[in-house]
Amino acid sequence: VDSGALQSIRHMLKSLTDADIAHLIESSPPKQRSVLWRLLDNRREGSVLQELGEELQANFLKNKDTDELIALTDGLEPDDAADILQQLPDRVIREVLLAMDAQDRQRVEKILPYHEDTAGGLMNTDNITTRPDLSLDVVLRYLRRHDELPDIIDTIFVVNRKDKFLGLLPISKLLSSDPSMTVREVMTTDIEPILAHTSDTDVASLFERNDWVSSPVVNDEGQLLGRITIDDVVDVIREDADHSLLSMAGLDEEADTFATVRATAPRRALWLGVNLLAALFSANVIGLFEATIEKVVALAVLMPIVASMGGVAGNQTLTIIIRGMALGQIGNSNTSWLFTRELGVAVINGLIWACCAAIIAVLWFNDTTIGMIIAGAMVINLMIAAAAGVLIPVALKAMKIDPALAGSMALTTITDAVGFFTFLGLATLFL
């Protein structure tokens, strides 16, 4: 890239928002990434960094010395600063904290102990609080004394002298009520504040169900610690939804689309190795029937059809169950209904396509028995696939293993092995 081009990129970056620059960096291969990063105004590094995915953050932080890190976290929201600090060694964290002014340090230190996947890690400490016995007029004057209020301010939190959370004063009520009323008369108390150790997934589903814009976070004693705002929850929803998709292809950790070959190959290798073991297991099942195949080679031609149909049908069931689990729809009370439904679907679709496959096999190899065998094997395999598609994720979840990650591999192993075994087994019996 020549210097004229560099100049015009620098100019373009100036006109973009932090989020747009982060998106541009995430959409660029490694070389362009470091050019973009180098051209970025130093003062914006921190705010762009906090919009990036974790993997990229870690990459960029790796080469920073303590002074650069201090400059980077300067001016960030406490939760964003804490997210970045949590990726650094303890020694560096302490140095960066020491360089902050007292108020910022206190705010960040309040968040640091909480894991970033909990309500405590998601929360910010920019909430505005008031007491129940004040009049709305006093609250309005108190707000006016602020030079700047947080961008998202839909509600003010009402606390007592010991910082215990008492209720919400929605801005909409503050603005539409008679200013001489007290906070206590206007505030909403029918809301449960979020406990700091609630998981981020649970926080997201609370926000989704209740259409919240922000929510208070309290400790076990009910003391107000901070608040979570919807912009951070949206990121959680996006990540959780991505998780199922990526996990089902064995890509759990691969958040960065443009990771290098060196970073990508080892991550994917493990999953392929597991699949090699699974495929060897299926091959072993075929090996049991070498003598039968030697007699009728047509079996080798048709056997992948039975395995493939089972795999596709089972994967449909598995996907529905995994998505239902992610949405919190599936529990003990309805699993058996789903099991029966899936078996019903498998029987119907199994019979339809088994007939088609049988007709094609008979016409192709001019042998009625082979047609009967492929039809029987297909119906059995689709039923096993449906049962496995429900039971595997339920069992994995009970064992606290991520069903999205392990489920698809386990399922395909079963549908391949059962497909080969029933088809070749029936053939050994009847041919």
Added chain:
Amino acid sequence: VDSGALQSIRHMLKSLTDADIAHLIESSPPKQRSVLWRLLDNRREGSVLQELGEELQANFLKNKDTDELIALTDGLEPDDAADILQQLPDRVIREVLLAMDAQDRQRVEKILPYHEDTAGGLMNTDNITTRPDLSLDVVLRYLRRHDELPDIIDTIFVVNRKDKFLGLLPISKLLSSDPSMTVREVMTTDIEPILAHTSDTDVASLFERNDWVSSPVVNDEGQLLGRITIDDVVDVIREDADHSLLSMAGLDEEADTFATVRATAPRRALWLGVNLLAALFSANVIGLFEATIEKVVALAVLMPIVASMGGVAGNQTLTIIIRGMALGQIGNSNTSWLFTRELGVAVINGLIWACCAAIIAVLWFNDTTIGMIIAGAMVINLMIAAAAGVLIPVALKAMKIDPALAGSMALTTITDAVGFFTFLGLATLFL
């Protein structure tokens, strides 16, 4: 269910929010669903209905007569009422609209022309507007005259006499600025309002990138039509994220986890039929080599391993590309970099696992040539899989076909056919 149980369910429903009842209904098999629906207070039917997925809405609306529909939409937000009306026949829509009071009808009619997947369909008309030449004090008094303000009110829209959108007056600034200032002095004008025909996916990515809580919607002339709030955008984000996961298993339309056998079987049948065609194609490829398999039955045992490894590797590439596309990260400028990266990963992982597979094959069948053949076929198939994993979604997208839906089937067909062809082809040449 006996009447005592019914009574206690009715009681429980009273204590739940609309969203919780909707979640309960979505998590229940059909019979429980109709019991829950019957026990629900009539006056809450509308507000629970608008929290349900589209498929369930259509199911419940099917059996309603016009009077019931009028009662149902009464008191709903205009965008929710419009969503429900859009599913009804034109004649019924007209009758329901006629039964509304003039103000409600006008609001719903403003939204009805827009498809629900656009900004116009997402928007609501509960926005509060002001003029630029008023003082903040006047605005505050104007707000106080409202009995109730919308729950989400983070900003007031500034318009001129012709309703043209001029800028935003954030509530945070209204509360913290000197009341004698004018709206014009305080308002933000550096925000682009959303055009009514923008797709909901684009709206969601605007909200995500800019951390908006609400945003104005305008027509092509720049006139304010309404506003979109984050709670509706969160639903779009969730649906879009689900779409890739479901589509990759051929489940595009299957939004309802607890659909009946009768509704589920036909939807899944088509996908299985397509897969049967794909599997027959692969079987045909094997059929080309019947003579070779007859000579060496070990080939039939080992051939699914080559196909399976290609399928898994290709699916990893495909998933990364489809997710990158959904996030708007992939364009002409970086596709060739991704193509090269994926080929690089395929060569490295192909060589590693091809060696392992070769060693196992040699030990198993005591034949060095078979080992060489499986290794060669596996490396070739993994490279083809990587290339297909990038090119298939890019090509489908260019043809305006959903890559998530058609991609995985097309990919597996290629990796199966190429896997069988290279392995059996090499065997025919060298054995």
